[in-house]
Amino acid sequence: MLLPWEYGVRNLARRPIHSGLTLFALTTVTLLIFVVVGFIRGLERSLAVSGDPNVMLVYSLTSEENIENSSISAQIPDLLAASLSATVKHFGITHHSPELYLGSRVTTADQSPGLGLVRGVTPTAPLVRRTVRMTEGTWPQPGEVMVGRLAATKLGVPTEVLKIGNQIEMEGQAWQISGTFAAEGASFESEIWCDLSDLQTATKRQDLSLVAMLLKDRTASSEVDLFCMERKDLELRAVRESEYYQTLQQHYRPVRILGWLIVGLVATAGIFAGLNLMYGALAGRIRELAMLQVLGYKRVAILVSVVQEGLVLASAASLIAGTFAVCWINGLTVRFTMGAFALRIDSLAILSGCAVGLLLGILGALPPALKALHASVAINLKAV
Amino acid sequence: MRISFSTTLMVCLTFVTLGCNDDQASVSLPESAKPLAVDATPYLVTTEPADTTPVGEARESLMDGESATLIGTIGGSSKPFIEGLAAFTIVDQKIPCCAAEEGCPTPWDYCCTQDQVKDNIATIKIVDESGSPVTADARQLFGISELSQVIVSGTAKRDDQGNLTLAASTIYVKP
Incomplete structure (x- = not known):
């Protein structure tokens, strides 16, 4: 039998300052993810729409x-x-x-x-x-x-x-x-x-x-290629515009890889921050969790309830960060070597940001909850 | 019931989110991978032609409109073939391409001997009866690739700048 849904939600309201701080930390991390993914997507889109295949x-x-x-x-x-x-x-x-x-x-x-x-x-x-x-x-x-x-x-x-x-x-x-x-x-x-x-x-x-x-039409490019090949003296080259910008995409590949690396690093840092917060939160609730076991709730049910708390906070953080990103970050222009482009919070950016946000909630809550439930009920009941 | 509804909603939202992505994966095949509509038989000869002229020599002596049989190695740039047309460049066999031990990924561009290529290169376009270039990729049509040795026969086209193009009617690929 699982703990009631309201139990986890009410627990969050019992510690408003702690929950508020956790929410703020999760929102900041998720927002950072949105900004970095928005940067990568903006750069990719700018190069993708620049090339006309005709x-x-x-x-x-x-x-x-x-x-x-x-x-x-x-x-x-x-x-x-x-x-x-x-x-x-x-x-x-x-x-x-x-x-x-x-x-x-x-x-x-x-x-x-x-x-x-x-x-x-x-x-x-x-x-x-x-x-x-x-x-x-x-x-x-x-x-x-x-x-x-x-x-x-x-x-x-x-x-x-x-x-x-x-x-x-x-x-x-x-x-x-x-x-x-x-x-x-x-x-x-x-x-x-x-x-x-x-x-x-x-x-x-x-x-x-x-x-x-x-x-x-697209096949006509052969004629231009042939002209450049025949007129060696002019030293010309012909490239389809879309291919030219695809080449630039290759040049900027390290930047994109670096961007995704930053996403990974920020997410990892966020998970550790979440772990730290959840460890602190659960340290003061060991007796409460032991009491729930005494009342007959299985460890899995308590674990699910703790993860649920983390998930509710992470979902709220993802929603806040997502709304902020779509309203205020989407379309922000940034200067770059090739010119300038607009940050783009598209479906992939939203998916990545929310996925990382929810992952923070789950992974941040799991280890401290497992640790708290690992010791025997008798010892936990006497914990100070 | 509430759980199943929520699950269904989440699954639907996931698909909608993924479906909203406006990146359209390109499924068009490269020109060289498309099936051929041209028969190579009229252009491909199986016996090696005699009296061939090296490209370098041809550039010095060949006049506009003259018939010639040129021998050379396919190359001269990193992309010696034209996609969608049976056309390519050949370089005189006396010009060495980059040696294998130099580790050049594209030895057919003659980057190590580029200064010699200028006077020893010719453009070959395989033409049909009407004189128009055959609209098929030469690699696929004749089974040739960069650094293949070929002998082509046709009519030379020269200009005041010294460029040499051969409108070839036949091609022999050296084994």
């Missing part, structure tokens, strides 16, 4: 896998358009986007300098970068830029500093912010976009970093 990136063979280091001739887009039939073409406009992409020191209106990611584009860019949506303002004209939703985070400045009409300084020139854009969580959101020829003039460069091409 977009092919053509850039320099010598730049390895870093587009920022790429330099190709400004004639390449025209050459590609003339040589390939694989690119989408509507109303006489080829859907390709010649781009100059670089990291540059950006000084904002509040005079705080930061390293920004700048992309010089032409008006055909939205035809290829299909996730990009202007959220406010207008497309940048000469001397103007438009900023991504997470550009302020990347620069480490408040969002208000990058309001439309404000000025920023980069490459020795002042630029006015004409608009803002979003890109469904893709890495473009941490970038600053401006007119390609404007950026080329400001940086005194005539080359390009890459050409992004929207292909008719």
Whole structure:
């Protein structure tokens, strides 16, 4: 026969300070798990949504896998358009986007300098970068830029500093912010976009970093590959955008592994903290537990009741931490080497956080309860 | 009754939580693993052609539109094959690839002799009767792989920059 459910719940209310402290400790640990898993999931999502499988990136063979280091001739887009039939073409406009992409020191209106990611584009860019949506303002004209939703985070400045009409300084020139854009969580959101020829003039460069091409279908990439293979003199490489970001995922694998390691460490520390608290709690209840045995309750029934107490506290902690994470942590933006991304409390994060929270409740209660029930009833009844 | 209801609810919630995950596992097969719709017989020859020209020599003497039979080793970059097309690059046999004892995981990229590859490489595309590249992975179609030695016959295409492409109609794979 099990102890009544209410017995365990009422026991928690008998020691409000102790229960409150345990609840606080469990909530903190579970919240930490949510933050770390949210970080990993945010990073993964940012890279996953950045790659369009129908977009092919053509850039320099010598730049390895870093587009920022790429330099190709400004004639390449025209050459590609003339040589390939694989690119989408509507109303006489080829859907390709010649781009100059670089990291540059950006000084904002509040005079705080930061390293920004700048992309010089032409008006055909939205035809290829299909996730990009202007959220406010207008497309940048000469001397103007438009900023991504997470550009302020990347620069480490408040969002208000990058309001439309404000000025920023980069490459020795002042630029006015004409608009803002979003890109469904893709890495473009941490970038600053401006007119390609404007950026080329400001940086005194005539080359390009890459050409992004929207292909008719996924099999059309072979044609682009063949072109790059045949034109050895151009030293080009073609990579599907989704594959490019998958490669970046591989680069960030150690970070993700480290993240999961932190989850494990925090969970382990939490379990030890829980064990410590439960040992303290049960040390003063040895006679009570012995009395329950005298009344006829089996050790298993008492054990289940003690675990139930831990579980109730852990469930409450998981709910509090989960609610806090979903309401206040989900969507928080963080700066990272490749730009910025939003923490993401998705189903996996909730599952991981709650699972660890509940595990803390069970594993924290089991050993002290087993220890308390191990000694004989007679000895326990005389315990001080 | 209350317990069974709670259990059912928990199981349902677990499945709903797992089901809400928006990560869609990709089930598409790589190009090389898809079944072939092209017959290799018209392109594959079983007797070794005579009068072959090494790639390096061909790059010096071959003119645009000229017929040629080239011999070479598949390689020249870490990915010498094009997925979805019967096309690849070959390197002159006189250029040594990375020795096995150097521990190079991709000896076919000739990373140890890259400066010599530039003047000894040719692009091969196996073409059909209409002159279009055969739309099948060459590895699967002809049973070849990186560092396979092949002899290909076809028509050369040269440009002002010195690039050499052979639109090949037949291929012989050296055993």
